[in-house]
Amino acid sequence: EVQVVESGGGLVQPGGSLRLSCVVSGFTYDDYALHWVRHSPGKGLEWVSGISWNSDYIGHADSVKGRFTTSRDNAKNSLYLQLTSLTSEDTALYYCAVVSGVDGLEGAFDYWGQGTLVTVSS
């Protein structure tokens, strides 16, 4: 059974930084892309970033480009999101989501974690 568990969220001041983690278990092979998708209060789902199975392809939404960095460590079955220069617009529930069986980033988000909450406030 595939499990996806995020951690690292919390309350941070504007301009601050945070590092989110996601651990994925239940896959036999590493042929899956990992993504971050966020859900802000009163808004819909917004893709934040994605990384291919071998880290050859990494993409970020324009809204976070230059501020957020995405990486993964397949030996630890883990995905990371480094958030810097945070603003109130980044307040959201951040989900880790899996696109399985692909070389790149495109596809359907098969599995999701329960999310980790990031609140940016003074």
Added chain:
Amino acid sequence: DIQMTQSPSSLSASVGDRVTITCRASQTISDSLNWYQHKPGQAPNLLIFAASNMEGRVPSRFSGSGYGTDFTLTISSLQPEDFATYYCQQGYSVPPTFGQGTKVEIK
């Protein structure tokens, strides 16, 4: 970026009703369209992938159709557990983009 437009943004329906949600892409995306159900406090759940393929444990009252730019999610007979927000998402190109969501509420 490919823009995804869902309609309606919300609807009220009764148990047993047939519900249809539409999603339009700003450019052709072949059949690379996925549908999710999202309930408060829960992770989004993949219902339909590649426009018309049901995910494993999804009830048969859910169905999807469409190709190119126009897509539809249909719930043939709405059940109490179906009240949620539904999102379409294109998996054709990066960045993946979502529709704004359709909230299905109890009439």
